[in-house]
Amino acid sequence: MRTLSRPSRRRSALFKGMAAALTALACLVVQAPSAAADDVCGQKVGGDILIKYQETGGEGGPLGCPTTDEMTTPDGRGRYNHFVGGSIYWTPETKAHPVWGAVRAKWEAMGWESSKLGYPVADELTNADGTGKRQQFEGGTLYWHPSYGAHPVWGRIGEMWSQFGWEGSYFGYPLTDEYPVAEIKGVMQDFSGRDATLWWSPGFDNGDTNHPVCKGECVGYKSPTNTEWVKKTEIARAVEGGTISGNVDISVIPTAAGFDDADTSYDRLWDQSFSKAPYPDKWLNAEQGSSLYKQLACHARYSYDLGGGPLSGDSWDLEGWAPDVSWDYAMNPVLVPTHLCNWYEPA
Structure with a gap:
């Protein structure tokens, strides 16, 4: 029986190492959202985005049919699919989350993931009052109420607002986005409760x-x-x-x-x-x-x-x-x- 020479054994070990590396890489690729894409309503939906889509009810859920294949975001960091009733965005760090309704419309108006908000880090939630909604993003949180619309809250104003109890506090929901005020060299934001204005300088x-x-x-x-x-x-x-x-x-x-x-x-x-x-x-x-x-x-x-x-x-x-x-x-x-x-x- 022929035995391997030393050079042959080194080559064999090298090939085994390369094979292991390729296997690990394949595992990483499989975890990407585009892996194992399904044909849904004529569009490709796969990976974590597909899992999240199915959790929302699939075609029969609020998202409905996809209107795009899975796409790469302009910054190259994330993936997304648009649907009739909203979108699902994914990154390796933030995972997959649906964005829809007035919150999605506001996020879109602000510039999607390229805005100060960045990517969603959680699904949309219903607030304790049973009426308003909120969704957390990397750079802040979008709050929505049928009487006041959707507005982001972040930074020091958001920090102080949270210390009083968020929308359940004296201040209520945000009425406006932050707006610059030259007198204080900073920003102000109006809230629904007690005609209050919060500010930072x-x-x-x-x-x-x-x-x-x-x-x-x-x-x-x-x-x-x-x-x-x-x-x-x-x-x-x-x-x-x-x-x-x-x-x-x-x-x-x-x-x-x-x-x-x-x-x-x-x-x-x-x-x-x-x-x-x-x-x-x-x-x-x-x-x-x-x-x-x-x-x-x-x-x-x-x-x-x-x-x-x-x-x-x-x-x-x-x-x-x-x-x-x-x-x-x-x-x-x-x-x-x-x-x-x-x-x-x-x-």
Whole structure:
């Protein structure tokens, strides 16, 4: 019986290695969506896309018949099929997910997977209210409600919105996409609840001095309160070390009646100030809350005009980082001109 020489054995080992590599490559190819494509309504649908299509009900499901063969996305990263009722998109990282209805229409309008949203990473879900829908993408989430349409939520605005409880919170659903606002060098987004607007800024100067919180990156929200004593309340929060912090600045804009009469009931004034823009109690402790209450009372008490405008200012600014002080320090007419209702160190 003939035995293999050393060179022959090396060649044999080489051939075996090549065969193993080819087998592994074949396995990878089989896992691609186009593998084992079926003819569905005259179009080719295969692999993970076919599996997801069958999970949705196939031809009898919401997608209906395919209108294209499986295609490669322009960035070369993913695959997709279009169907009568929507599309299925796949990448190795995000897997296969259907996109349909108003969410798909919005995603298409934004530029499909080349938009800031990127590829879908989950199927569409129904929200807790049983009415709205949402679908998560690589760069954010598209929310839809029949009364408000479909809008993406992402970034710091999305992060802060989530801290309050998403669409089930005070703020409700997004009414608009983000839109640029030159005044804050950032963006704003309107929401359905309490006429609220959420905003983000990389930092801005609000006129004479830098904003106490927004010298650097910050987020916030505001609502037109339109109560007897308060026109609007706005809350700003600093972003520090990549995290939205508890450093809070609150601006209460009083009405004419507020300037005249708000000192008759500090409790009523407090309730009106936060009747729409929620009080940020998650980021403030009891001592800080006490300080804020005294700051607001001081502003209301000393809102009379000395000839150069109200002593307490046109807007009543409350600093969440200011320490608590005694009522005497907060309201003493001799001391008020020195701290102007905003203090950093107690007397």
